[in-house]
Amino acid sequence: MTDNIVQLQTSTRGDYFGGCPTCRRTNGCVNDGPYHWFVCDTHKAKWNVGSNLFSSWREQTEEERFKNRDKLAKYREVEPVNDWNEGEVNSDNRPGQAPPF
Numbered sequence: 083m084t085d086n087i088v089q090l091q092t093s094t095r096g097d098y099f100g101g102c103p104t105c106r107r108t109n110g111c112v113n114d115g116p117y118h119w120f121v122c123d124t125h126k127a128k129w130n131v132g133s134n135l136f137s138s139w140r141e142q143t144e145e146e147r148f149k150n151r152d153k154l155a156k157y158r159e160v161e162p163v164n165d166w167n168e169g170e171v172n173s174d175n176r177p178g179q180a181p182p183f
């Protein structure tokens with residue numbers, strides 16, 4: 083009975099793996115095979131955090147992998163921001179824009 087429930091991932095503030103450069107948040111990790119991408123669904127942003135760090139990808143079905151790859155293909159790769167590393171944030175890709183808060 084739970085097959086049709088869509089798991090909505092809530093966005094959280096980016097932490098160890100960084101956050102979206104626009105909103106500093108992330109909707110979590112999407113695996114493309116052994117490669118781990120963190121994403122922001124709001125801004126269709128993705129950033130790679132490495133490969134084979136988590137074993138969860140091994141349990142994914144072919145369908146899940148296909149969906150993930152399809153999703154990632156629509157997102158653009160960005161440089162994530164890390165709050166504790168704020169002085170080194172590269173803001174080259176949003177010149178002149180004030181933070182949204």
Ligand SMILES: [Zn+2]
Nearest residue numbers: 102105122125
């Ligand atoms: Zn965002």
